[in-house]
Amino acid sequence: MRLVVVGNGMVGHRLVSALRDRDPGGTWEITVLAEETRPAYDRVRLSAWFDGEPLDLPAVPGVEVHLGEPATALDPAGRKVFTRDGAYGYDELVLATGSYPFVPPVPGTDLPGCFVYRTVDDLEALRAYAEGRSTGVVVGGGLLGLEAANALRTLGLATHVVEFAPRLMPMQVDEAGGAMLRRHIEDLGLTVHTGRSAARITEGQVVFADGGIVRTDLVVFAAGVRPRDDLARAGGLAIGARGGIVVDETCRTSAAHVHAIGECAELGGRVYGLVAPGYAMAEVVADRLLGGTATFPGADTSTKLKLLGVDVASFGETTGPLDVTFTDPATRVYAKLVLSDDAKTLLGGVLVGDASAYPTLRASLGGPLPAPPLSLLAPAGADARRPLPGAAQVCSCNAVTKDTILAAIGSGAADVAAVKTCTRAGTTCGSCVPLLKGLLAEAGVAQSRALCEHFDHSRQELFDIIRVRGIRTFSELVARHGRGRGCDICKPVVASILASLGTGYILDGEQAALQDTNDHFLANIQRDGTYSVVPRIPGGEITPDKLIIIGEVARDFGLYTKITGGQRIDLFGARVEQLPKIWRRLVDAGFESGHAYGKALRTVKSCVGSTWCRYGVQDSVGLAIELELRYRGLRAPHKVKAAVSGCARECAEARGKDFGVIATEHGWNLYVGGNGGFRPRHADLFLSDVPTDVLVRTIDRFLMYYIRTADRLQRTAAWLESLDGGLDHLRHVIVDDALGLCAELDAAMAAHVESYVDEWRSTVDDADRLERFVSFVNAPDAPDPSISFGVERGQRVPVAR
């Protein structure tokens, strides 16, 4: 059976992904015809593109997507859809063509400098044009208009917002809410014109219907959207009076075997311009294609947004029989609850300036109030809330109820990430994540922070105890703050904390007993009990002479060699008694420990940069070496990887690293919290166009704050996601110095840089420290008889046991 989907936006993508999830047998062969040339992306977060955030939606396997090949004609009788390149027959067809931006029919909108705000291509064109210009006007003061205004502001333009209605966001908020929103936005330096409309655009100015003018370099039209129904219209399908492909509650159009979903569809005289109803339609069609009987459940038009940094939310009715309002001009907070006339049922509401009550209120819609109104609206009322009813919809984007989430928790989902995976709750806008945490707690899933049976503390608490009380041995710590004699969980944690606090050689005294075998032998244990050796090659730059030394050492000791992902060379198959001999030669040739065995900085990878590359704009190799030498040996809660790219082509893959640096024409961009591995994550943009000293100081603080506050084995990506307040919090702490910690963090890093010594040099130069490197204590040079090798592709490899 063949399904053709016209449209590769969020709704089309959701249909395809829902169908693939539920159709593992592959009943449907799916073809997607896409107008845009880039893979499906998250249009809701379009303005985040300016911050360099990735918007890509996850690719759905087993689907044939034709990018840049829009459908041009439809023949419902012959069950064919046409493109410029050919014809596609179908058994079922789904139209998910979305909408196009409405541009008011006034003269001058085709002049250079006039833009719409709908696709990444629109944004690229806008950014290129805005370069070197100073003023911009957005026509439209609704949701989309304010997003566009934020984009212009991000581009550094003096920004005007023009709205025909007497208030901003007329569709979502009431008059008082609109007035509060206006104050927030004017505080940011934007100029707001309400009750005005553009009569014509001329070169360099917008002329209003009332005769006034604004001088501007560019104009963005973001005054709403219209359904893209032209393909269906030409194919003879029924179209609504005000546009939109007419569908019934199963999303069927007037033509057999043709469905329409999302913003191009008209249901009961209405076109829905939000993603949640579109997703609901996609789920209905996915279900029906597999023989189900789902119908459109009715739309939820609740929204919660952060526009220009201001929280705005509306849900249900915005006016009604009884209102409870709360206005605080000091903090610029406005809130309104709409109640039934007996004041018992919540019918809707508006929140401006603080939307923290939104998830609870949204989930209580149509039911009794979970608490007295004022305690719900005032921030301190959070604890007074009663539990939600089971049928309450916690995640409105994906229509997930409290009961569904509790069922997932009951069958083993023990944290927010697991709940997200099982139920999809919290995966679209994320505003219900605090509720998910609350439900986990309500279900009695203890989120214990105890490290292990020996300590009731988290790693962060132990770090503070050790630092503040000046504890320097495990014995003292466990005697005063724990019990027993530790284990393979808490001992390496304490070892890492002591090392981060600069207590010297990691194998002296009692510290030796805390180290994992890798740190204990300063090498990486392999499956057969042999070790691998990784000398540091800062930035991946190495001389031919040093390469030859590595080759000679590998050859002389019979080591298997492999190039690592971090631009260095791993030498495998070293027996424990060989390690000092191997390192004697490496140290004498000028190599240092690469700390591949430690929870520590691994490498700072680099591309070749401006020295050689014709595209490079900065010396990425030079910076990578400087950073790698600065942070070498720094012990952390987990390994730390980094990279520097010399231009925006990003050949060093810096955005997949814990910290990544990308060169710009004017300096460096810093990204933090990236990760490859089990759950890949792109790093978030943290600083733009900064000089090297600011960059290095910020990385210093980022690393030290991570070392102090992360959990055991928590990479920076997970740490950043778990930080209350996320990236904004991090910025407050390490840029704005809101906690007054920066001087301490700077001093800690300075102490690290000052006290660094190469662990392998200190080891091979000290006979006592070499004592542990024996195969058998009573036969120090006898090779372990259990180790044996075979040959594969010309190199020695362990024999499988």
Place this chain on the structure above:
Amino acid sequence: MNWILVCPYRRLQPERGVAALVEDEPVAVFRLHDGTLRAIGNVDPFTGASVLSRGIVGTRGDAPTVASPLHKQVYDLGTGVCLDAPEVRVPTYPVRVRNGLVEVGWAPC
């Protein structure tokens, strides 16, 4: 019972192990926090690698333990039982200190 000399007692660090060859068998000898010694087979039964002497020594409840450095299964140093998979156990050996020297007991079979 034969007693095989392994090394001087001062060669053992608190809460760490060493590997020794006892009649060609690899044996792991550990010095606990209280100064007493334990000896078990050195081979990790899950991988066949001769590595248990390199694990982290600690306690589970009151039992002194070592964790395999490869996949972290924990063994009771008194009984040799794998506490994470009680059907698995490693051999245990008598061990003593005489005149400052560590000896492991070996019963010929």
